[in-house]
Amino acid sequence: MQTELFEVDPLSDNRKLYARAAKALGAGALVGIPTETVYGLGADALNPEAVARIFEAKGRPSFDPLIIHVHHGSEVEKYTAVPEGLKDLVHTLASRFWPGPLTLVLPKADIIPDIVTSGLPTVAVRVSAHPAMRGVAKALGRPIAAPSANRFGHISPTSASAVQKELGGSIEMILDAGACSEGLESTIVRPVLDEKGKPSLELLREGPVTREQFRNLVKVVRRKPSCRPVSEESPADAPGQLTSHYAPRKPMLLLEPGENFAPVEGVKYGLLSYEGTSALAREGDWAEVVAMSPGSGRLAEAAVRLFALMRQMDENEAIDVIVAESVPESGLGRAIMDRLRRASANNLPTVCKTC
Secondary structure, three states, X not given: OOOEEEEOOOOOOOHHHHHHHHHHHHOOOOEEEEOOXXXXXXXEOOOHHHXXXXXXXXXXXXXXXXXXXXXXXXXXXXXXXXXXHHHHHHHHHHHHHOXXXXXXXXXXXXXXXXXXXXXXOEEEEEOOOOHHHHHHHHHHOOOEEOOEOOOOOEOOOOOHHHHHHHHOXXXXXXXXXXXXXXXXXXXXXXXXXXXXXXXXXXXXXXXXXXXXXXXXXOEEEOOOOOOOOOOOOOOOOOOOOOOOOOEOOOOEEEEOOOOOOOOOXXXXXXXXXXXXXXXXXXXXXXXXXXXXXXXXXXXXXXXXXXXXXXXXXXXXXXXXXXXEEOOOOOOHHHHHHHHHHHHOHHHOOOOOOOO
């Protein structure tokens, strides 16, 4: 299959292009669609056979549920069954953060196929701030199931060229709208009733919408870590929950705050630095040094550049191992550290400190 690339012109009316993409989705094809966070691999969420092609194209295990995208918050009622006690909270969150990089995990309606949710009674849903994703969803008239458009576990794509490298030849088309504005996958939360029966919020994945932004609206419940293995019999309870994820093909080491780096003789290292000005960046013998936020230390800039820089270092043949510096773990920094820890998880000791 030849994957066609179509440019989304931000200054033009792209409705014909969105209709073309929607027609492909309606016929069961897969389409790479930009969002403000990363590029998504879209399929008609109400077509189980089309959704199955997502898992096949990505090499994604069936126990990892998908996010569905709708074009407007009013559509959510069609695809979820929110209990009465949580409706006000869901409405508040939707009004405050949609369109935007927030995913809500809600009880699903029967119309959502089990393959989308990995058999779980909940579905992850959001309204993207990107006009392309909303435009295609509106033209399709149904929700779009769309995980990140990359091979499972690899670095999430923030450009159309990255999607082409990952999935070119196995999907119908890609809408190219340039680089994503956020760079990190959406924040995932689950509205729940606490032990007193009051609405609260369980934070499942850190992202561009930070926990500080929720605290003025609702109590945020810290999710209890689970040591259970994720499998067909015990699926992940939301997308993006696997320990190892967003990973380059090369080994990656994350230096936690205060941790020293001890290079191995004969190994060529590249440094993914926070600002590029640390003593480690200046004094180390690196094959390449790249800065997430060059000289400014802005977490938003670091978030936007993170995956593109990881991919750049992964493709640099002069590097054997990627070393990443930590970033301040507050606000958006928690989401960046979450991605760095998951990207380097295969190189960490497999010891569970919560058991």
